[in-house]
Amino acid sequence: MLNLRRIPKAKFGDYFILAARLLIGWVFFSYGLSKLREGQFGLDEAELMTPLSELSPFRISWYLFDMQPFKAFIGVSQMLCGALLIWNRTLLLGAFMFLPIVATILIIDLTFMPPPMATAFAWRLSWYIVLDLLILGHYRERMLVIWKAVWDGVGTKFKHPVWVYLTLPVVAISLEVFSPRFFFYVLTRPRELFRSIAELVGQFI
Incomplete structure (x- = not known):
């Protein structure tokens, strides 16, 4: 038992x-x-x-x-x-x-x-x-x-100068803009893409 x-x-x-x-x-x-x-x-x-x-x-x-x-x-x-x-x-x-x-x-x-x-x-x-x-x-x-x-100890692998950190917003926006989707439209719909860009720029001019 x-x-x-x-x-x-x-x-x-x-x-x-x-x-x-x-x-x-x-x-x-x-x-x-x-x-x-x-x-x-x-x-x-x-x-x-x-x-x-x-x-x-x-x-x-x-x-x-x-x-x-x-x-x-x-x-x-x-x-x-x-x-x-x-x-x-x-x-x-x-x-x-x-x-x-x-x-x-x-x-x-x-x-x-x-x-x-x-x-x-x-x-x-x-x-x-x-x-x-x-x-x-x-x-x-x-x-x-x-x-x-x-x-523990999570961070960047290398130390960077201050000016590099100041450029991060520009690089981050570039990553958003120049994504694979951007190049896909460049190859497949270039006219539509550049027309959209022109209209977008025109809103700020």
């Missing part, structure tokens, strides 16, 4: 973290898969014929979230995050990736869902966030290494 008292408490904690990873990993993976299988978002034919003013914000949001590539991007992101959480080698990456995604979903639910449904999902997603933070805390030694690598 198994003697639970002889099992170290740390082992129980490790088992709990494993269960938490499986829970939120599978939930995220399944929700992402449902988006790709047309199981989430969208309206039925009757709702599509309903005037916009008669639809609830929740149903309007489901219509908008059904648009591509948004729907596919969210679905794939959730599936990837869930898989990363379950696989040992990538669990920390998945735990980090989970936080911004679930926080965004939580805010969307609080904004568009009816109050009773929003409250239920707020409790559920908040619990998932707590579990994710416990996962990160369980591997705090690794987290401290990551934290130190990110925050």
Whole structure:
């Protein structure tokens, strides 16, 4: 017979973290898969014929979230995050990736869902966030290494004179103007591009 008292408490904690990873990993993976299988978002034919003013914000949001590539991007992101959480080698990456995604979903639910449904999902997603933070805390030694690598001694690789910093606004604006899009229009629509530039300059002259 198994003697639970002889099992170290740390082992129980490790088992709990494993269960938490499986829970939120599978939930995220399944929700992402449902988006790709047309199981989430969208309206039925009757709702599509309903005037916009008669639809609830929740149903309007489901219509908008059904648009591509948004729907596919969210679905794939959730599936990837869930898989990363379950696989040992990538669990920390998945735990980090989970936080911004679930926080965004939580805010969307609080904004568009009816109050009773929003409250239920707020409790559920908040619990998932707590579990994710416990996962990160369980591997705090690794987290401290990551934290130190990110925050300690981060800066430019070389020292620059003051006048170089003064030119930064000009260079930054040049990066915006002379982006790949600029050269694409130079090659494909030169007349349209230079006409737009002339009109823009004319507004300041």
